[in-house]
Amino acid sequence: MKTIVIHATVLTVNEKNEVLHDAAIAFENGVLTYVGPIPDSLSDYEEIINAQGRIVMPGLVNTHGHTAMSLLRGYADDLPLQEWLETKMWPLEAQFTAEHVRWGTSLSIIEMLKTGTTTFVDMYDHMDTVAELVAESGMRARLCRGVIGLCPPDVQTQKLEEASAFAAKWNGAAGGRITTMMSPHGAYTCPPDYIERIVARAYELDLPLHIHMSETEWEVQQNVDDYGSRPVEHLEKLGVFNRPTLVAHAVHLTDEELDIMQKYDVKVSHNPISNLKLGSGVARVPDMLAKGICVSLGTDSSASNNNLDLFEEMKMAALLHKGVRKDPVAVPATEALRMATIYGAEAIFMEDRIGSLEVGKQADFIVIDSKQVFFQPAHDPISHVVYAASGRDVKDVYVQGVQLVKDGQCLTMDETTVIEGANRMFATLEKK
Amino acid sequence: MKTIVIHATVLTVNEKNEVLHDAAIAFENGVLTYVGPIPDSLSDYEEIINAQGRIVMPGLVNTHGHTAMSLLRGYADDLPLQEWLETKMWPLEAQFTAEHVRWGTSLSIIEMLKTGTTTFVDMYDHMDTVAELVAESGMRARLCRGVIGLCPPDVQTQKLEEASAFAAKWNGAAGGRITTMMSPHGAYTCPPDYIERIVARAYELDLPLHIHMSETEWEVQQNVDDYGSRPVEHLEKLGVFNRPTLVAHAVHLTDEELDIMQKYDVKVSHNPISNLKLGSGVARVPDMLAKGICVSLGTDSSASNNNLDLFEEMKMAALLHKGVRKDPVAVPATEALRMATIYGAEAIFMEDRIGSLEVGKQADFIVIDSKQVFFQPAHDPISHVVYAASGRDVKDVYVQGVQLVKDGQCLTMDETTVIEGANRMFATLEKK
Incomplete structure (x- = not known):
């Protein structure tokens, strides 16, 4: 028609x-x-x-999130990061089944659609369930099974195979609406050799990589303590940046690290609201943009935001850097708009298809x-x-x-059913 | 009933x-x-x-704004502060008649009501028009004619009389929904002797004071250059704080200034979004709260925000200080909620009537x-x-x-008529 x-x-x-x-x-x-x-x-x-x-x-492009975690929206706020993770998030996430992911992700998909996001990145577990929901909802998504490598070698291998099988099965699925990536969760959660194996698999499957990077000062220091270098240099050495790569957060960076990211054309998902809420800090976005580094926007999960309205992220990106740098010219509205759209498309290597309204692009x-x-x-x-x-x-x-x-x-998912399901599944989780 | x-x-x-x-x-x-x-x-x-x-x-309490300026929403963004003021805001505001104020303020009132603000502070000119609109709309407001004293003595006197007449006429009007204040615009726009005259008038009328204070580093330095002291000490010397006082912004403060504010129970209107957008900086809100200083929330005008949704201000207040201080415990949700409600009521000296849902308070x-x-x-x-x-x-x-x-x-103002009027009046303004 x-x-x-x-x-x-x-x-x-x-x-x-x-x-x-x-x-x-x-x-x-x-x-x-x-x-x-x-x-x-x-x-x-x-x-x-x-x-x-x-x-x-x-349509807006949300380049970083964990959609299932909407099930934990408002469950725990205003806590120190480690306490939040160790006593609140992890114990509940450990109880997540595919059914929890189904209802948490459904909640997120409806929320994103209703607030104008048409494409999202998801890094989580039980990704077949997520992909099925994307197919059903009509949305567009770039999905990856995020793997944490702090486990015995056989479990590492199992996770890698699972992530690869998922990525291979779903890339290009749902009429091209679903594409995939390979995703080591982070340098602080994956040993170097495991990251190298994941990179090798990304070569085999010809897929980009998505990884958390330099979200907190603690994480950067940990990297220096463990490996003798800051995260950017560390990931460069492991060959990550030889693949097309999208990093989430990128808050704590030196000038040298920015140079490396520029050299390899590393894409950034800037998550200003999550970075503020968790007390992580403020990313050097104006410096990245000045270097021509592609900076897109992500909400992170609803547990650290607490919604998935990318308009809020766009306004925050336009405001925050002006205020913190005392520079009312930093990140003008036109640039914030591009971060939420065409830079988002570039960040997930889809700028030929989405991110602007031009003849030949997807509607x-x-x-x-x-x-x-x-x-x-x-x-x-x-x-x-x-x-x-x-x-x-x-x-x-x-x-x-x-x-x-x-x-x-x-039109494609029933909001009442999803709200009922999300509350039902939240109630099944044992809280301390 | x-x-x-x-x-x-x-x-x-x-x-x-x-x-x-x-x-x-x-x-x-x-x-x-x-x-x-x-x-x-x-x-x-x-x-x-x-x-x-x-x-x-x-209902939320918006403790600082200039409602008529919604007429300039989006007219000029992303400019250095002085250029924004001198080439954009002031030339257009100089053309404002009571009719411009009528439609700009009407736009603001509808926007505030629809987003849950029931009480607002307005500091502007043509305040009779604003008060008439408050009466008509059914809202609650604490109003003041903000006076700038950079003018000949006879004009100063005329403005002071106008502000006093307005304050006396409308205090307690519209079934108590309208109350008033006296308002020297700021220490950098009012000579010391003029501020003292306004304070004296506030004593006579038994009214609180509302003033811009320490919004930018430039303003603080100007105060030091002109008067040999920073704004808080300067205003203390002029006797301002001997009256109940609400200061807007309060971004750049030393520990000594916080002590003075605590001593006099000076109330603060924190305007985080405007402070970010104009590149003014980040106020020391956690330090103020720790000292028991009353911190409420304001949008400032739509020209530097660019909306009047106090929910955004509430979320920003809860997020910003966590991120900038790398402290996820700063300004918890409960405190942000209080800033938007009961602290707002305290900031305008109306906590006996509004700000919480308790028997005996206004509905x-x-x-x-x-x-x-x-x-x-x-x-x-x-x-x-x-x-x-x-x-x-x-x-x-x-x-x-x-x-x-x-x-x-x-229900009380016709949105279509107001939108048409605001656009019509915006069109009458000569832009360069």
Whole structure:
């Protein structure tokens, strides 16, 4: 079917960041076929959607998270990091079955869709369940089984095989909506030789890598103590950066580490809200952007956020670095918008398919109700989207040209059932 | 009429921060008459409201702003502070008439009401217009004509008389919903003798004072250069703190200045989002709270935010200080909630009337739709309100027992008319 959306304010997020007023986008078979002024004739189109008073923009890309952990939203806040992990998160996560993952991830998928995220990265366990839910929901995702190597060699091997089998099985699945990565959890949770084995497997499968890196000062010091070098140099030595790599957090970095990341074109998932909430610190985002390092945005899990609204992450990225550096010019709105969209696509090596509204790209887009007070005066839609909007302002969401959210309601998953399931599974977990 | 709200999750924000599950609040003639378990008999009540699946909490208190400036939302972002002020804000504000204030403030009132703020502070010009709108809208406000003293003595006098006349006329108006303050704009915009005259007038009228203080390092240095002391000591010498005083921003403070503020019980309006956006810096909130200084929350204007959703301010206050201090225990959720409610009431000297849900207080409360995914698992409502909610989740708003917002729609002002008016008035402003 040929569909055209007309009378929209279109944020293309193309190379020039063009904003088109009273414009149109058209798509067919899930691919954008037109972006520009409203055509003189609409007779070619079988479906015509009037987006008067609405902003149409690329779906957001959430480049780091653990969706199952939405099951632990609000369970434990405001605790020192190690106490939070050791007495709260780990004991409950240890009880997670595929059924817990099913309902936690379902909760996350509905939340992300309703707040305008069309593509997400997930690093967790029971990933077949996650992939099945992505397929069912209509979303797009880059998935990886995150492996922790602090275990006997046979368990390491089993986890690696499981991660590889998952990655091979699902890459390109669900009409191309699902792609995969290989994921050593982190340098502090995987011995060097285990990381090397995972990198070798990424070569074999021709897949990128995703890893937590330099989230806390403790982790950096631990790396120095254990291996004699900071995490970036350590991972460089292990050959990680010879593969396309997305690192999450990247908070504590020296100038030399930034140089290495620039050299290897390492992609970054900046998670400002999680980094603040856990007391991890503030990443050097303006320095990364100045070096041309690709910085995208991630929510991390709902346990350290506590929601998956990427609009909040976008506003935070635009605000935080201005304030901390006392530089009101740092990370302007246009750059924050790119971090949430096209840089997100680049960070997961999919900029040829998603991240902007341009002919030939996938029809992954969201429609914002900009007739509300928050968007007045109707002056600068990029400013309003970054500084004034909330994910709750998203009304319609399309992925591959298929509508997944209509007037704020998810069409592909039943919200009531998912809420009931999530509460039921949370109740099964033994708390101390 | 006697009204009771039943089956609600009630965040009382009383001294113990009690959360009541499946509970009730009742009110009559605008005053809370009951807060507790659902009574056995409801036969006393003429109106019974079922709040099943909803959180009922005190209306939020926004303790610093310039509501008319919503007319400039998104007009100029991402500029150095002086350029922003001198080339963008001031030239346009100089063109503001009472009609501009009418539509800018109307936009702000609707936005605040819809996102759960029931009481706000406004410091601006054309304040009669603002007060009329507050009266019409049903909101509660503490208003002041902010005076800038960088002008000839006769103009200074004229402004002071205008501010005094406004304060005297409106204090206690609109059934007590409007109260007033006297407001020297700042130490860097008012000569010392002018500040002393304003303080004297505050004594005569028996009103508190509201002033910008120590927002930027530039301002502090300016004070040292001009008067030989930092702003806190300077204002202390001028007798400001002998009156009840609310200072906005309070970003750059020494330990000695904190001691002075503690000694005089100076109240603070913390505006974290505006401070970040303008590159002003990060206030020492944990240090203030540790000293027992009252820290409330303000949005500042939409020109430096760019919305008036106090839920965002609450989450930011809970996150920012954890991250910057690398201390995940700083400003816990319970404290952030209090900053947005009861501390806000204390900051404007109204804690006997508003800020918590307790018998005898005004029936200013909001109802949040907590059946949504963002509030699941339904475990810790305070955590969810602070870390997961958005002002967009507010469905119903009551002030003095009168419903002002119903299912997300403002009942007392017409949103379409206001949006049209705001855009019309924005268009009249000459931009360079």
